[in-house]
Amino acid sequence: MRKTRKTLLAAIAIALAGSGSAMAETVTLTGYSGIFQDHYTKAVLEPFMEKHPDITVQFYPMANSAQMLGTLRAQKSSPQIDVAILDVSVAKAATDEGLFVPIDESVTAHVADLYPAARSKGVAGVGVTFDNLVILYNTDEVKEAPTSWEALWDEKYAGRVVIPAVPDIQGTTLTIIANQMAGGGDYKESVDAGIEKLGTLAPNVQTWDPKPDVYQPIASGQAAIGIGWNARAQVYSQESDGKQGVALPQEGSGFQINTINLVKDGPASEAAKTFVDYALSPEAQAAFTEEMFYAPTNSKAQISEQALERTAAGSMDKMIDIDWLEVAKIRDGITEQWRRRIIPLSR
């Protein structure tokens, strides 16, 4: 019955369009623009479409998670997007507003194989990539790869350090790392020690708002050292012919989680579920890790040794467990402290 209806629709569509492709279902996926889009299309979307010739996945790029949330909000009454890949804390806000439907065992069996960190309570979607904060450095100026976050505090780099400040979550992650370095205890209680420690970093900082991103000034030599996300840093390290280096310090780091979410009442709900199932499969997870060095969220993904070395997968025990949903609650306070006690010290 459904099939005949589909054929009929296809016939109408072809008749209307004059020419045109067979009525393949289109899944609209929104995610980060730029290198994320390029690599995700290559590693996940293209193989998926080869396997499912009747489904087309369209990547609708957006600059950041906030923009995605804004678009999803605006389309709430008639969604045009089926699947959204965005940061976990923004996904929580979207879930609270009823924009997503839960992804559980009924959507995909792969949910059972995900690492526990990929499933956050109160978030409809599940983790699709793990990333972590790293040190970036210009290899012409920093000859030996830094082994500690303390390198940022080195007087040699006065005026040559770039830090994306809060409210960017790279700044938030650094606050939590600094808090641990200063022996500040549980970040959920207080990050005072971390704020104090970052205050002593402030005089070294060239800019708190690197443009267009943090990777470019370091690769070009405008700055010597800074912080950024591992996956992008690894790709830019390749693209800059090693001008920009990446180091995961011995003190460990914190994870950033991108979640994949099903939009409520999305136009292609069944095909969208098929895509989510594939995106979380060991196969797609491994392919994207090999391509862009995000750590996989599916524990069954088989990753090559070289790719694994470029993710935090080998240093899991040193990672600081950051609960982003808890952080969302204290974020305003952290932002305020940065503005009062850190940034003014850097003029």
Next chain:
Amino acid sequence: MSVAATFASPSSKAPSTASLAVMLLLPIALVNAVGFIIPVLNLARMSFNEALPGGGIGEALTLANWQSLVSDGFYLGLVVNSIGVSLLITLITLVLSYPIALYLHRSSGRWRTFLTVLVISPLLTSAVVRTYGWIAILSDQGPVVQTIAALGFTPPRLMFNLTGVIVGLSEILMPYMILALLAGFGRLDPRVEEAARTLGATPFRTFARVILPLTLPGIALGCLLCFVLSISSFITPKLMGGGRVFLLATEIYDQAIVTLNWPLAATLSMLVLIIFGAALGAYSRVLRAID
């Protein structure tokens, strides 16, 4: 007089002129209502919504956003800072642009056309490109800092702070100021200046007593334009401020795009609109005082 008035407005013609005016105004009124007034009203309403942690918007109506503007010293400082910086940039732009505009006003022929094109040409490149140009010039490896260092002085930081923002914005706003000044220089008649000189006034006195008062309308217009443009400018402070310069426009961006606190962003946007209104009010007062 009264007879003429009766004849001039025959009763049959009055409604048709009025309906023609309505018809002519209707399209732009519709566009403005859909594209401007409704969104602004929506923004005004959102400023009374509750902001939930993590970027949610609560349905409950609250005054909390407006209260935080008054009670939180940071936002009060933000407003004072934004207005102060914008006034300073306006003043610098005026001082730099006035002589150029005066010279342009007095020149004539092809030379004038050439100079006018020269003044306007920066507007052909976007503010983003010009800001990146300033970054190259003012950065630590740039020519200015290198020259100061070569002369044996400790170079100041010119980039990623307030200095950079002021330099960049002043240059970017100069064409607007020059054009506004030129538009307001209509009353400046060279014969009046000549009369002042023949009556024995020194050049300085001529400037202070004749030229300056006659060009005040242009100055008022240019200052209004530059003030409004600089308080709402976002790209240059974002690119050149290095995250150290907190202004209303950059804060609205952070709250709307990064922190996802839309209600607070809406409140700050309404505040900027109020500042615009105040600037317009001050401008019309100045104009009336001049006349």
